[in-house]
Every structure is written in C-alpha cells, then in structure tokens.
Amino acid sequence: MSIQLQMLGTGNAFAKKYYNNNALVHADDYTLMIDCGITAPLALHQLGIELDTIDAILVSHIHGDHVGGLEEIGFRGYFVHQRKPVLYIASTLISPLWDHTLSGGMTQEGISSIDDIFDVRPLEPEQPVELAPGLKIELIQTPHIDGKYSYSVLINDHIFYSADMKFQPQLLEHLVRERGVHTILHDCQLYPPGIVHTTLEELLSLPDDVCRTVKLMHYNDTKDDFVGKTGEMEFIEQHKMYTFPE
Numbered sequence: 179m180s181i182q183l184q185m186l187g188t189g190n191a192f193a194k195k196y197y198n199n200n201a202l203v204h205a206d207d208y209t210l211m212i213d214c215g216i217t218a219p220l221a222l223h224q225l226g227i228e229l230d231t232i233d234a235i236l237v238s239h240i241h242g243d244h245v246g247g248l249e250e251i252g253f254r255g256y257f258v259h260q261r262k263p264v265l266y267i268a269s270t271l272i273s274p275l276w277d278h279t280l281s282g283g284m285t286q287e288g289i290s291s292i293d294d295i296f297d298v299r300p301l302e303p304e305q306p307v308e309l310a311p312g313l314k315i316e317l318i319q320t321p322h323i324d325g326k327y328s329y330s331v332l333i334n335d336h337i338f339y340s341a342d343m344k345f346q347p348q349l350l351e352h353l354v355r356e357r358g359v360h361t362i363l364h365d366c367q368l369y370p371p372g373i374v375h376t377t378l379e380e381l382l383s384l385p386d387d388v389c390r391t392v393k394l395m396h397y398n399d400t401k402d403d404f405v406g407k408t409g410e411m412e413f414i415e416q417h418k419m420y421t422f423p424e
C-alpha cells in the first residue's frame with residue numbers, strides 16, 4: 179500500500195510565502211492531518227478540502243504553526259457539524275494543549291475540557307498504532323525546545339516525518355540503516371545556527387545514503403535562493419501530491 183502526502187504548507191513559523199508546515203497523509207480511503215497551524219484552516223479552504231474528509235488530526239508539539247488552527251477546527255466541529263474531530267496526541271501534550279493553549283478561547287458554558295471538543299486518542303512514544311489499514315504511526319520523542327515535549331512521526335516504518343527538531347544525525351542514520359526508512363521529511367532552517375531547528379548545513383553533512391532520503395520542509399521564505407544548493411535533497415512543495423512507495 180502506498181502513502182500519498184500533500185503538504186498544506188511548507189513554511190516555517192514566520193513564513194509569509196508559504197502556509198504553516200502541516201501535512202495531509204492519505205492511505206487508501208483514510209486521511210490523517212499532521213499538525214493544524216494558524217493557517218491550516220485557510221489552506222484547507224484554498225485547496226477545497228472539506229473538514230469531514232479528514233479522519234483524524236495528529237499533534238507533534240505545541241507551537242502556533244502546529245496547533246494554532248485547532249480552536250477554529252474544534253468550534254466548527256462543535257457548533258457547525260456537531261462532530262468531535264479525532265485528535266491523536268502524545269499523552270504528555272494533552273494537558274498543556276488544553277490548559278495553556280485552547281482553554282482560554284474555548285472554555286465556556288458546556289465546554290470545560292478538551293474532551294468536550296475533541297475525541298482525544300492519547301499516544302505513547304515508541305508504541306506503534308494502526309490508525310487504519312495501511313496507516314501505522316509511531317511517535318518518536320525528539321529535541322526541539324528545551325523543557326518542552328515534541329515528537330516526530332514514523333509512518334509505516336518507512337517514512338520519517340521530523341516535525342520540528344534539532345539535528346539528530348545518529349537517529350537519522352539508525353532509521354535509514356536499521357529501521358528501513360526510505361524517506362525522511364525534515365524541517366530545514368536555511369540559515370545557521372539551528373538553535374531549535376535543523377539547518378540545511380547540518381543535513382548536507384549527513385552520509386550520502388541518509389542524505390539522499392531527505393526531503394526538505396518547514397523552510398524560510400527565501401527557499402527559492404537555495405534551489406540547486408541542497409545536494410541530493412529535494413524541497414517538498416506545498417499543495418503538490420506526493421506518492422511514497424510502501
């Protein structure tokens with residue numbers, strides 16, 4: 179079974195030429211949205227994608243470009259569709275997401291918990307879960323902001339979706355050489371230093387067999403200045419549909 183991937187956006191948190199780096203992953207007739215940033219509802223609208231065609235949302239970490247669209251999606255589910263969106267999320271992120279991000283705007287008569295809005299499905303890292311036939315995901319905790327939880331996603335054992343993370347060359351080598359990963363979708367900060375992200379320079383330093391699996395996402399508005407300067411790595415384009423083999 180192949181996986182189709184369409185990036186709602188490929189921009190970094192401050193990009194204005196690209197929507198937030200959020201993804202739609204299709205397996206057979208199931209669609210998972212990875213992250214739902216501030217611009218995600220608008221990107222879905224621009225692409226003519228209806229909310230009821232999305233079967234679940236997965237949250238990698240709590241930053242606006244990854245969860246800033248959840249209030250709108252949640253309220254539309256509650257007040258318009260009378261349907262709770264399915265939310266896959268690491269158990270460590272559930273309280274911070276509600277207590278520090280969503281409750282301010284969403285708490286009111288009848289709404290006092292994340293469970294009033296979402297059908298929350300807690301996940302644990304390193305524990306694979308089959309969401310639907312042909313779509314298995316496994317959270318891998320990765321470093322992003324010191325003291326805050328953040329997770330990358332392994333899809334069907336073969337596609338690694340970094341979300342936001344600092345450079346972890348040993349992990350990337352292990353995934354390609356030991357776990358059989360053939361595609362790495364990686365955040366890419368075009369300019370050093372990569373304090374909380376991985377830089378293009380760091381990704382170019384990977385061994386060839388690892389580097390050639392990497393596709394670049396979560397990039398600055400100046401991406402076009404770097405086309406042709408990324409070695410064997412390709413930039414993922416937003417809205418384009420990609421098919422990755424099993």
Ligand SMILES: O=c1ccn([C@@H]2O[C@@H]3COP(=O)(O)O[C@H]3[C@H]2O)c(=O)[nH]1
Nearest residue numbers: 190191192241242243323342373374
């Ligand atoms: O310690 C910090 C925390 C945050 N930031 C910036 O805020 C952004 C939040 O979204 P992001 O994770 O996609 O990217 C982050 C960076 O651009 C930073 O530079 N250093």
Ligand SMILES: [Zn+2]
Nearest residue numbers: 191241243342
């Ligand atoms: Zn981000």
Ligand SMILES: [Zn+2]
Nearest residue numbers: 239241322342
């Ligand atoms: Zn982030």
